[in-house]
Amino acid sequence: MIKIGGIRVPMREEPVQKRIKNFRSVPLGYTKKEAVAEAQRCILCMNAPCVVHCPVRMDVLGMVRKIAERYFKEAFLKIKEDNPIPAVAGRVCPQETQCECVCPLGQTGDGNGINIGKLEAFVADWAMENGVKEEFRIEERPEKVAVIGSGPSGISCAVDLRKFGYRVTVFEALHMAGGVLRYGIPAFRLPRNILDYEISTLTERGVQIKINRIVGQNVEFRDLRQEFDAIFIGTGAGAPRFMKIEGERLKGVYSANEFLIRINLMKAYDFPEYDTPIVCGERVGVIGAGNVTMDAARCALRLGAKDVHILYRRTKKESPARDEEIQHALEEGIVLHELINPTRLLGDENGWVKEVNLIRMKLGEPDSSGRPRPIPIEGSEFTMKLDTVVEAIGTEPNRLFLDRTPELETTRWGTIKVDEDLMSNIEGVFAGGDAITGGATVILALGDGRRAAKSIHEYISRRKE
Numbered sequence: 001m002i003k004i005g006g007i008r009v010p011m012r013e014e015p016v017q018k019r020i021k022n023f024r025s026v027p028l029g030y031t032k033k034e035a036v037a038e039a040q041r042c043i044l045c046m047n048a049p050c051v052v053h054c055p056v057r058m059d060v061l062g063m064v065r066k067i068a069e070r071y072f073k074e075a076f077l078k079i080k081e082d083n084p085i086p087a088v089a090g091r092v093c094p095q096e097t098q099c100e101c102v103c104p105l106g107q108t109g110d111g112n113g114i115n116i117g118k119l120e121a122f123v124a125d126w127a128m129e130n131g132v133k134e135e136f137r138i139e140e141r142p143e144k145v146a147v148i149g150s151g152p153s154g155i156s157c158a159v160d161l162r163k164f165g166y167r168v169t170v171f172e173a174l175h176m177a178g179g180v181l182r183y184g185i186p187a188f189r190l191p192r193n194i195l196d197y198e199i200s201t202l203t204e205r206g207v208q209i210k211i212n213r214i215v216g217q218n219v220e221f222r223d224l225r226q227e228f229d230a231i232f233i234g235t236g237a238g239a240p241r242f243m244k245i246e247g248e249r250l251k252g253v254y255s256a257n258e259f260l261i262r263i264n265l266m267k268a269y270d271f272p273e274y275d276t277p278i279v280c281g282e283r284v285g286v287i288g289a290g291n292v293t294m295d296a297a298r299c300a301l302r303l304g305a306k307d308v309h310i311l312y313r314r315t316k317k318e319s320p321a322r323d324e325e326i327q328h329a330l331e332e333g334i335v336l337h338e339l340i341n342p343t344r345l346l347g348d349e350n351g352w353v354k355e356v357n358l359i360r361m362k363l364g365e366p367d368s369s370g371r372p373r374p375i376p377i378e379g380s381e382f383t384m385k386l387d388t389v390v391e392a393i394g395t396e397p398n399r400l401f402l403d404r405t406p407e408l409e410t411t412r413w414g415t416i417k418v419d420e421d422l423m424s425n426i427e428g429v430f431a432g433g434d435a436i437t438g439g440a441t442v443i444l445a446l447g448d449g450r451r452a453a454k455s456i457h458e459y460i461s462r463r464k465e
């Protein structure tokens with residue numbers, strides 16, 4: 001019996017005391033019965049605001065409807081038309097500010113719209129477990145396209161180019177594919193077997209992924225331009241920003257990127273089984289309040305830290321992190337300190353960080369980000385004892401590739417300049433994802449990759465005429 005509306009089917013989660021000791025997934029996923037019950041709450045709006053508010057207009061309504069009817073295969077195929085990595089997107093997309101927040105059920109019952117992200121993850125996991133794959137016939141074409149970077153933008157561009165029939169080679173600097181999904185987002189949010197599986201669907205379709213290839217270092221950009229008919233640059237924004245305060249060079253002070261790469265990519269939590277160590281103390285401070293901050297703080301806890309403090313210059317309300325990530329961090333005992341900002345890091349006689357000087361802040365008028373500007377309160381300085389500090393205050397595109405390709409036009413923020421078709425100033429060279437926007441979201445990067453693939457197809461087809 002279909003039950004429209006009502007209360008959201010809760011997601012079962014790993015209990016707090018258990019989960020803070022391991023890197024296993026915190027949400028345990030819907031069962032078939034739960035997924036169907038959740039999907040059957042959908043009132044099937046005519047105007048589908050959930051689709052309209054998805055940055056890539058995924059047919060989430062179509063997917064939810066098929067789950068409600070227990071047609072899991074059809075639900076999976078529907079979502080796969082728009083999204084090459086639904087198991088990933090279902091887990092990490094900020095649905096609460098996109099498709100879910102406009103669901104009319106959010107205004108009634110328990111105030112929760114349809115749990116679209118968890119349904120998307122359910123149906124993608126179901127397909128993986130049951131060996132259900134998207135079927136498409138590839139009409140091979142002779143032209144070759146190079147994709148630089150294997151993050152979400154590179155993945156989605158490569159998949160769509162392959163569907164058009166191109167011979168696609170992805171060049172990835174690191175020793176594993178996935179970009180931030182691999183080295184940034186921890187396994188307790190995105191289990192690695194899920195990521196591996198979704199990436200394997202690319203290679204099965206004939207996309208070649210070459211790892212340990214740093215374009216601009218051990219692969220020349222000009223060689224790619226000669227060998228390939230078009231190029232997509234999806235190199236992300238992986239270079240950390242720093243606060244530029246005294247003491248940042250002390251031992252025990254990390255950028256979030258380094259901290260997370262050591263843990264997620266190099267498996268430092270399993271040292272000496274793996275080669276890369278990490279030193280994480282008992283009192284950890286993480287500066288910032290975005291998803292990266294939450295990930296670093298929750299990783300520190302799992303590495304054995306006793307107290308983990310988030311130091312944020314605005315308030316929780318202005319935090320750019322996903323609601324679920326903040327909620328999980330707080331449940332796990334991480335303390336979010338609002339309206340404070342570090343001014344200096346102090347070290348001991350051996351050069352290890354031992355405390356941080358902070359100043360209290362108040363909120364002023366909105367700044368260029370649209371959020372209230374944090375203003376220091378004179379005379380409010382105080383100190384906090386910390387033995388590890390992680391800075392998670394944002395990232396920007398890595399200069400390595402850009403400095404070696406001076407012919408590529410960039411903006412004053414170091415992002416690659418593109419036109420409305422995502423073509424750069426160099427003919428046949430396209431770009432997308434964080435490389436053009438600065439640090440953004442997985443779904444926007446996916447959307448750019450798809451748009452660029454379409455533009456590349458049009459560009460190559462035009463050239464042939």
Ligand code: FAD
Binds near residue numbers: 153216295401
């Ligand atoms: P990336 O994912 O950064 O991938 C770029 C790839 O290019 C990397 O693999 C890199 O090694 C490779 N590369 C770089 N230079 C070269 C070169 N010269 N040659 C070859 N390869 C190169 N977004 C969300 O929507 N939800 C979240 O919950 C979320 N959490 C996040 C948590 C963390 C810790 C971080 C850092 C980001 C998070 N984001 C989240 C943001 C999201 O992950 C990014 O917006 C997205 O991954 C960008 O995709 P991309 O393809 O543009 O770049």
